[in-house]
Amino acid sequence: GAVVSQHPSWVICKSGTSVKIECRSLDFQATTMFWYRQFPKQSLMLMATSNEGSKATYEQGVEKDKFLINHASLTLSTLTVTSAHPEDSSFYICSASRLAGQETQYFGPGTRLLVL
Amino acid sequence: DQQVKQNSPSLSVQEGRISILNCDYTNSMFDYFLWYKKYPAEGPTFLISISSIKDKNEDGRFTVFLNKSAKHLSLHIVPSQPGDSAVYFCAADNQGGKLIFGQGTELSVKP
Numbered sequence: 001g002a003v004v005s006q007h008p009s010w011v012i013c014k015s016g017t018s019v020k021i022e023c024r025s026l027d028f029q030a031t032t033m034f035w036y037r038q039f040p041k042q043s044l045m046l047m048a049t050s051n052e053g054s055k056a057t058y059e060q061g062v063e064k065d066k067f068l069i070n071h072a073s074l075t076l077s078t079l080t081v082t083s084a085h086p087e088d089s090s091f092y093i094c095s096a097s098r099l100a101g102q103e104t105q106y107f108g109p110g111t112r113l114l115v116l
Numbered sequence: 117d118q119q120v121k122q123n124s125p126s127l128s129v130q131e132g133r134i135s136i137l138n139c140d141y142t143n144s145m146f147d148y149f150l151w152y153k154k155y156p157a158e159g160p161t162f163l164i165s166i167s168s169i170k171d172k173n174e175d176g177r178f179t180v181f182l183n184k185s186a187k188h189l190s191l192h193i194v195p196s197q198p199g200d201s202a203v204y205f206c207a208a209d210n211q212g213g214k215l216i217f218g219q220g221t222e223l224s225v226k227p
Contacts, residue, residue: 004159032213041125043217044160044205093159097213104150105215107159 003027004096006108013084014116021079021111023094029074030096034105035067038091050077084115119143120208122218131227135193139206139218142187146216148209151180151191153202154220160205164191196225 003026013019023033032051036044048064050056050071058064066088068080077096081088091112095105121140129135139149147168152160166173166180166189173180179192193200203222207215 006159034214043120043219044215046214046216049214091157095159095215104162104165105213106162107152109159110157112157 002096002098002104002106004030004094004106004108006092006094006111008111009109010112010114012114012116015085016083019081019084019113021081021092021094021113023077023079023096023108025075025096025106028096028098030077030098031074032097033071033077034095034097035069035077035079036093036095038093038110040091044093047079081113084113086115089113089115118219119146120206120216120218122204122206122221124221125219126222126224128224128226129196131198131225132195135191135196135200135223135225137191137193137204137206137221137223139189139191140187141189141208143208143210144184144187146208146210149180149182149189150207150209150215151178152205152207152217153200154205155202163204193223196223198225198227201225 005024007022035047038044047062048056048058056069071077093110095107097105150165151163154160164178182189203220205220206218
């Protein structure tokens, strides 16, 4: 199978702190990883696309200095929410695909972030 | 600008009957479509996909139909089972692996 893990599964932090979320492809090498955000009862919104060894491509309206993405290896991408505020509270989901293009994306279980 | 729309936020079906989930899109450049199933507080799970060169793709109880002229696709689940109860998202690939998701339809299959 194609398994993607995320860590942590949930996190509560104080306003102003930074939070790092890890996304790992466990049994395959992911050329591309994607980061999504989902608000309750809403769709998954793509935040950014990351390719191993290169800078992430951010979607319009997503602050790259706020949401730092690092794709250090073919099995690991990290999303750091810097100086988190309550409005950053959301469900963050990553996905990974083996190839660029129309390859099925395999999603992680998501990380619930609550900023107090 | 919602390029992928699922206009029914919820659907309730009796066990054993057919579930039909609908999805509309606006961008004719989309050439690959996927359906995902999602449980609360979990990531989406891939169900089935279809390329724009086809109009139907079947996998077990799941069939996806694509009507390019109407920019419409649907997911049929037959027979529906209580374990199918979840939120179903359709997604379109905008040529490059980026997925644009619909708002989701919550399916409830009652025994």
